[in-house]
Amino acid sequence: MKWSMLLNRLFFCCIPLIVQCYKELPNESLRHLAKFTDPERLAVNGTLMKPLLVERVSGTSANIRVREYIVQHFEDLGWHVELDEFTDATPFGEKQFANIIVTQNPDKPSRLVLAAHYDSMYQPDFEFIGATDSAIPCGILMNIAETLDDLLSDGSIHYRQKDKTVQMIFFDGEEAFQQWGPTDSIYGARHLAEKWESSIVTHPKKVMKNRLDQMEVLVLLDLLGTPNAQFPNFYRSTSWLFYKLIGIENRLNNQSILKTVSSKTGERLISMFNPNSFLTFMGEAIGDDHVPFLTRGVNILHMIPHPFPSVWHNRGDNADCIDQAVVENLAVIFRTFAAEYLELDPLPHNEL
Ligand SMILES: *[C@@H]1O[C@H](CO)[C@@H](O)[C@H](O)[C@H]1NC(C)=O
Ligand SMILES: *[C@@H]1O[C@H](CO)[C@@H](O)[C@H](O)[C@H]1NC(C)=O
Ligand SMILES: *[C@@H]1O[C@H](CO)[C@@H](O)[C@H](O)[C@H]1NC(C)=O
Ligand SMILES: [Zn+2]
Numbered sequence: 001m002k003w004s005m006l007l008n009r010l011f012f013c014c015i016p017l018i019v020q021c022y023k024e025l026p027n028e029s030l031r032h033l034a035k036f037t038d039p040e041r042l043a044v045n046g047t048l049m050k051p052l053l054v055e056r057v058s059g060t061s062a063n064i065r066v067r068e069y070i071v072q073h074f075e076d077l078g079w080h081v082e083l084d085e086f087t088d089a090t091p092f093g094e095k096q097f098a099n100i101i102v103t104q105n106p107d108k109p110s111r112l113v114l115a116a117h118y119d120s121m122y123q124p125d126f127e128f129i130g131a132t133d134s135a136i137p138c139g140i141l142m143n144i145a146e147t148l149d150d151l152l153s154d155g156s157i158h159y160r161q162k163d164k165t166v167q168m169i170f171f172d173g174e175e176a177f178q179q180w181g182p183t184d185s186i187y188g189a190r191h192l193a194e195k196w197e198s199s200i201v202t203h204p205k206k207v208m209k210n211r212l213d214q215m216e217v218l219v220l221l222d223l224l225g226t227p228n229a230q231f232p233n234f235y236r237s238t239s240w241l242f243y244k245l246i247g248i249e250n251r252l253n254n255q256s257i258l259k260t261v262s263s264k265t266g267e268r269l270i271s272m273f274n275p276n277s278f279l280t281f282m283g284e285a286i287g288d289d290h291v292p293f294l295t296r297g298v299n300i301l302h303m304i305p306h307p308f309p310s311v312w313h314n315r316g317d318n319a320d321c322i323d324q325a326v327v328e329n330l331a332v333i334f335r336t337f338a339a340e341y342l343e344l345d346p347l348p349h350n351e352l
Contacts, residue, residue, distance in 0.1 A: 117174030
């Protein structure tokens with residue numbers, strides 16, 4: 001991802017507001033969802049995260065091993081798994097890439113799409129792990145899937161939404177090999193957005209022309225896991241979802257579910273969401289995997305902190321910079337967000 005600061009370039013994009021009802025879960029359901037947190041799964045040396053925290057540069061065998069690990073995780077859950085494999089020219093010659101697309105119940109027409117990139121930056125001078133960039137975001141997505149899977153299973157009384165499901169995209173080739181630019185960066189996202197634009201989708205109940213139309217919103221996670229992260233509210237079209245996240249953080253906090261995080265100002269929880277950042281509604285300022293989807297009219301929720309973590313693209317971005325409490329808080333916030341968006345309630349009998 002690249003901080004390009006193209007603020008002077010006006011960007012016109014017609015993004016329709018997603019019109020839907022969004023129901024907040026009762027306090028008991030929030031507490032129940034929080035119980036699905038298994039700290040061992042979210043620890044940097046734990047069973048879920050550890051295999052992700054390795055060098056995994058696109059086109060290398062280590063990248064393929066991480067890809068296989070992610071694929072296996074979703075095959076074990078019984079999700080539909082698809083690889084978008086392609087080759088592209090890079091400053092170091094032709095390379096092979098593969099995006100991983102996983103979908104729970106692919107027959108449902110509309111998708112909440114959660115995404116992160118699984119490749120790590122090429123760095124010839126030292127071992128670059130990219131824990132925040134984006135091993136931890138990938139692990140958080142895998143954890144959302146494993147913790148919500150029982151509720152999502154088709155026919156479950158917990159799952160009221162008939163037309164909506166969750167899809168996750170693990171992008172390959174996000175990082176530039178040499179220098180960030182239009183042909184050296186976001187290889188996977190560029191390939192997939194173009195491919196999906198020319199796909200054809202028909203659904204008996206819903207008018208949609210291609211797979212981009214199936215994406216109600218693309219939630220892209222990047223640079224997560226360090227304390228003091230502050231997310232700007234980048235887009236008008238998804239501002240209401242940004243405020244839902246603020247509400248979730250407050251409600252989880254009031255239920256004493258979120259953990260305190262040690263920070264410069266002491267042991268207390270500071271909101272991760274900053275609606276008053278100078279980047280408010282400046283979504284075009286930061287280049288990342290969302291851009292090829294944004295330019296094709298997809299609604300974007302970009303969960304990337306600004307300022308970037310101090311370890312960004314340097315040797316410090318490894319397991320040591322990751323704060324376990326932050327990862328657990330993010331996991332429960334995005335798990336709750338996905339549950340509320342999809343109208344999943346772990347305690348449906350409590351509803352009126
Ligand atoms: C949920 O908990 C909050 C804070 O503890 C409380 O103010 C609120 O009334 C509760 N909501 C319901 C529906 O009980
Ligand atoms: C991870 O490391 C912590 C301490 O650093 C240790 O207590 C824990 O047992 C380790 N877990 C695994 C799965 O190795
Ligand atoms: C929850 O806590 C926040 C502060 O963290 C407070 O502003 C808000 O009013 C509380 N909400 C409820 C329902 O208690
Ligand atoms: Zn990066």
